[in-house]
Structure formats: C-alpha cells, structure tokens
Amino acid sequence: EQLTSAAFVCPSANAEPAEGSKEEQVAKLLTPEHCSYIYLAHGRTGLVMDNEVVAYEPLENHDGDGLHALYGDGHVDWLDRPAALALLERLKPPATTQAVR
DSSP states (O other), X not given: OOOOGXXXXXXXXXXXXXXXXXXXXXXXXXXXXXXXXXXSOTTOOSOOOTTSEEEEOOGGGGTTSEEEEEETTSOEXXXXXXXXXXXXXXXXXXXXXXXXX
16 A cells, blocks of 8 residues: 555644645645644664654644644654643753863
8 A cells, every 4th residue: 555645634633635646746745734743763773673763743733732643653642731741751862061271
C-alpha cells in the first residue's frame, strides 16, 4: 500500500494534504501547511528502538488536550496533556552552556 500525503495531516490540525507531483508533495511536506507532525529522525541512520518517539504532533492540534506520538515499532499512542508535557520535556534538546571566563 502506498503512503499518501493525507497521512501526514491530522484531521484536527489546520493543514491540508500536499498536492501535485510526488516530488512537489515531498517538498511541501517540509512545511506546517502540509504536515501536522514533528519528525525527530532527520538525517539519522540505523535502527530506532521500539519505544523511541519518531514523530509527534504539536499540542495545538488538539487544543492543548494532548497529542499523538509515533514510536519506533510503528504504533501510535494518544498522550493526555500531563503525559504529553512530560514527553515534550524529555525531547527538549539540552541547554547549551557558555564557557566560564
């Protein structure tokens, strides 16, 4: 089964599936207007752990009530707001530190 551009748009988000040729659709998927999800594995090679979050959607897609997260084994979970906030905190990049002079 082929993956369509509609798979990248959450029905609750303010986004539209990308149209055009396959190449045009792929280019459009890099914009929030045509992709409701935040993909975490850009440029990554190798295996992903089953319980590792590969993509998630912004809390805004569901009025802050929660979000869907896609895991390395292919399953998707709904996380309510407290669980979603905890996930987002874990996914934050570490703060950069400045050298002390």
